[in-house]
Amino acid sequence: MSTIPEAYRVRGPSAVGGDARRFWNLARTLATMDWKVRFYGSALGYVWSLLRPLMLFGIVYFVFAEVLDAGRGIPHYGVILLLAMIMYFFFSEVTGTGVTAMVDRESLLRKVGFPRAVVPLAVALVAAMNLALNLVVLVIFVALTGVEPRWSWLLLPIPFALLLVFATGVSMLLSALYVRYRDVRPIWEVVLQALFYATPVLYPIEAVIDQSETLAKIALLNPLATLIQESRHLLTGAPSAESVLGSPTLLLAPLAVLVAVTWLGVKVFDRMAPLAAEEL
């Protein structure tokens, strides 16, 4: 140790701060390990992460598309049902696991100083790996049901990227609040249930329009609903969110909600997460 290392000021725990590479290394390592934990002790291991959604989607598809015939007259109802479920499950996984993420990592938070946002980010990364596998399943369904390829598929990464941002933002908000207020978890479980039915997942948006156009517009204020509807549109040519809302500028409304909630999440996390070690 001949060279004298640089002196730096200790500023206490931060949400993001420090070196971007270290941040990424940490998030990546934590996510990989979480992923591994999930399949410990199962004979088929990773195969389950593909098999599980495949079977689950098979059941839902059978019940809703074949038995109930919920999507009568809707082209490719099965595929858009799966797409919506995949997106909703991703959101619910990121936020549902995210709520307790900081508390679950207590032993780490109390013993090592590292940028706290690594924790919710790792949760989002794990869910993203799951999402990628689920999309493989979706591709299989798309191929089997004969959806004709479209140029608009190239735009699909956009709603998915926005979904990732939104889910991470909400997860940061919840994980920071949960450290102090343990009621966040049951509340969020109920909210997630409500969101599942308030979002056109099981039913197509056309079913809502049939009831009331205003109701459909209100439903699309929910960014989750808009992102799902846009993805459906890009995948199979289902009605786009802007066509339901009546004007592309109105898309700014759900986008504003998305940005506001995400911003709030980052702000709250930035304020509360550095104190987590003291409150746990």
Added chain:
Amino acid sequence: MSSPPADDVAVSADGVSKSFRLPYEQVSTLKEQVLHPTRRRRHDVLRALQHVSFEVGRGEVFGIVGRNGSGKSTLMKCLAGIYRADAGEMWLRGRMAPFIELGVGFNPDLTAHDNVLINAVMLGLTPDEARSRYGSIMDFAELHEFAELKLKNYSSGMQVRLAFSVMVHVDADLLLIDEVLAVGDAAFQQKCYDALDRARNEGRTILLVTHDMEQVQRFCDRALLLDRGRLVAIGDSRSVGRQYTQLNFATPSQREAIVAARLRNAGDTGVVVIVDAWAQSKADGRTTLLKLGEASGVAMRVRFATPVEEPVFTFRLTDEHQRLVLAMSTDRRGYRTGSHAGGDEIDVAVGFLNHLAPGRYWITAQVAQAGATEVLALREDAYSFVVDGAGAGGGIVALPHHFEITPAPSMQQGHA
């Protein structure tokens, strides 16, 4: 002090304070907050650290001692970036690896292998570096055969071994170690000491929180003593260790008195500050080793913040059993000590022919107002020195003496 410390300083803390709010009742439901938004949450404030300042040099092994709840761990957590200090400034030089609450944050559901990788990355290695060092980490911990066992099946001793091993393998310049060597078997403890010795020899800086005075005195160069969040003493690890022991066995009221006396001289706000104290000999100057029978002395450096007339300077020397061996005061002899202006810095030395018995001695330096009515500054057991000398017979002093062997008078008469 809003600029980095000098190059040879590895850790510096300036006026670090940290309080915790302890609510009477843990209010953690939204309902409570919604129903009683205006009701202030009642809480006690625990002042875990109060204005603590110190510096640790590069390559130094520095002990932090104190009773339970004295703020040692809080100090470590502030330094490690786990808690945010309320006030004050801290600087570190080089990469730091913390070892707090017996571990580095393991996940019980993961195998040792995965935990090692996570923690090595947490402590600043890249994933590739972590993988390449995995082998030597497991070698050191001697846990290769349990590598694929989940951590929840590890004994606490095994976990500590693993955690310690990770910590010493991440190339940190600075090791913050909180109560580690208490767990683990004797053989592994020895291995830890060897590893820390190696780290010290490589020029790394080590901060060690411990209850074990022997550990401090054997291992640390210097130490500081905390009592209820206040820095009570800092200096030579043997002397701090002794003060800790003294504090530990005192009754609560005695303890308050001891702490109050120490704080008076530890604070820089006093009228007089004893900056330093030391032993010296005519032959070697300032030294920690005095030879028997040599012209020797002790000295203190004193700084006056405000003018003081005819202060009284006192030195007390105590031995290893805390017995007062020698007290020397300017008061007793009616010396004139002069008048000193604010900002003056003076050296006060007293010389004596060294007839102290071989052993270790502690210097207590004191400055009092004229007439010795009020103590202005006191540093108890501030520095120690050793008296070396072969051939002393024993006892607390080694006065010069000579033997005479002559026939008894009666015998002489008898001959005459």
